[in-house]
Amino acid sequence: MLAAVTVLLVYQLVGEIAVVAFRLPVPGPVVGMALLFRLEAEWLPISVSLVLSTLLTIAVTAIVMRWLLARRHPGQRS
Amino acid sequence: MSTPLAEIWVYLAATPLLFLTLTLLVYQAAYWIYRRAGFHPLLNPVAISIAILVALLRLTGTPYETYFGGAQFVHFLLGPATVALAVPLYAQFDKLKRALWPICGALLAGAVTALVSAVGIAWALGASKATLLSIAPKSVTTPIAMGIVERLGGLPSLTAVLVVCTGIIGAVGAKYVLDALGISDHGVRGFALGTAAHGIGTARAFQESDEAGAFSGLAMGLCGLVTAVLFPLGVWLAARVIS
Numbered sequence: 001m002l003a004a005v006t007v008l009l010v011y012q013l014v015g016e017i018a019v020v021a022f023r024l025p026v027p028g029p030v031v032g033m034a035l036l037f038r039l040e041a042e043w044l045p046i047s048v049s050l051v052l053s054t055l056l057t058i059a060v061t062a063i064v065m066r067w068l069l070a071r072r073h074p075g076q077r078s
Numbered sequence: 079m080s081t082p083l084a085e086i087w088v089y090l091a092a093t094p095l096l097f098l099t100l101t102l103l104v105y106q107a108a109y110w111i112y113r114r115a116g117f118h119p120l121l122n123p124v125a126i127s128i129a130i131l132v133a134l135l136r137l138t139g140t141p142y143e144t145y146f147g148g149a150q151f152v153h154f155l156l157g158p159a160t161v162a163l164a165v166p167l168y169a170q171f172d173k174l175k176r177a178l179w180p181i182c183g184a185l186l187a188g189a190v191t192a193l194v195s196a197v198g199i200a201w202a203l204g205a206s207k208a209t210l211l212s213i214a215p216k217s218v219t220t221p222i223a224m225g226i227v228e229r230l231g232g233l234p235s236l237t238a239v240l241v242v243c244t245g246i247i248g249a250v251g252a253k254y255v256l257d258a259l260g261i262s263d264h265g266v267r268g269f270a271l272g273t274a275a276h277g278i279g280t281a282r283a284f285q286e287s288d289e290a291g292a293f294s295g296l297a298m299g300l301c302g303l304v305t306a307v308l309f310p311l312g313v314w315l316a317a318r319v320i321s
Contacts, residue, residue, distance in 0.1 A: 008158035038209060038236055045203030049213055050240060053195040054247045055255050057217055057274035061188030061297075062261045065269055068180035 091140075097148025104130045117285065119253045124278055125246045156277070163280070163295035170292040173265060181269065185297065188273035189304040192217035193312065211313070212236040215305050216244040219276040222302040226309055241276065248275020249282035264290040272297030 039046070090096040108126035115121045135145055146153075167174070174181070196213050205213070211232030215223040220241045224234040252271050261267055268290030271279035276298045284291030 005158065008161045011161045012157040038206075038212075038233065039239070042205050042209050045200040045205035046209065046213060046240065048203055049196050049200035049205070050216060050243050051247055051251075052199050053192060054217065054244050054274050055251050056195050057188050057192040058248060058252050058255045058270045059259060060191040061184050061273045062256055062259060062266050062270035064187040065177075065180050065184030065266045066261060066263065068183045069177060069263070069266070072177075072180060 091144065094148040094151065097140075097145045098151050099148075100134070101127075101131065101149050101152055104134075119250050119282075122246060122249050122282070124249065124281065128242075128246075160277075163292075163299075166284075166288050166292035167296055170265070170289055173289070174293075174296070177265065181296070181300075184266075184269055185273060185300050185304060188270065188297070189217075189301050189308060192274060192301075193305065193309055208233055209236070213240055214312075215309055216240045217248075217274050217276060218302040218305045219298060222306055226306055230310060230313055242278070245275045245278025248279045252279065252282065265293045268293035269297045273301045276301070 105123060105127045108123040108130065111126060112118070112121045112123045131145075134140075135142070193214050196216050197210050200210055200213050208231075211230055212227050212234075213236075214232075215226050215237065218241070220238055223237050223241050227237040228234040248271060252267070252275065256267050256270065261270070264287045267286060268280075268283040271283045271290070272294030275282070280291060280294040280298050283294035
């Protein structure tokens, strides 16, 4: 158990070092007020976009993958 | 005014123990509700936990910083948990190898759909430019999404909220969409969930099966990578076209 956690943390540490070394994007500060304002002003386009786009993405990804799998293995249902 | 109760509260409010324990207890309770309801997708345990915790923090007037002092330990475990996704992934290695091209195709289609549809719909409904920038990477994991948005001049904090909402929408809605389309392959179901709904979708996929979870974890990682490249490229192209 402890050995497994150690291994995970070592890998994570290597990853974090890579993030710093290669200047990969890191989460920034919290701008609370601007955030609240925007959510109140634009809740309609935001919520409609989130729901429709997320469900559409699930559908498109699944359909494309099923189609490509079926093309690769003819006769095998997926 | 120094009643024993107040003293206990002052002590508890100053240690991370209270809010760490509270977070874990609330999730246990939410999962219990979820299980009792026969794993009904609308009763997603992440969504229920957030609702309960927000209500508790508001009722007690606890600032988010105080809460996060305890919750940060759970937050921290997100790192090793992500690394550990390699284990189920390895178990599915043979199936993954055979599905290499379908995975690449589905990934590209999914990542582009997520970006274009989120921005397109919000734009059509009159969202501002900063909101469009912030909503675009909604389907990728929080640190990547926030990082991209920050560099492009959006609002990373808004993105963090939108990413979590997206995860819950995906986790709740996926079953209905995938069942309606007749998608029965667990690899495909998981991959679609991970592409559209990152870590929260992956947690949902693991409830279906290890295979769905493995494909979802893979999709989450790849989608983050592809979006980190595609989104800045798209913004750059759009700026070129406009000017």
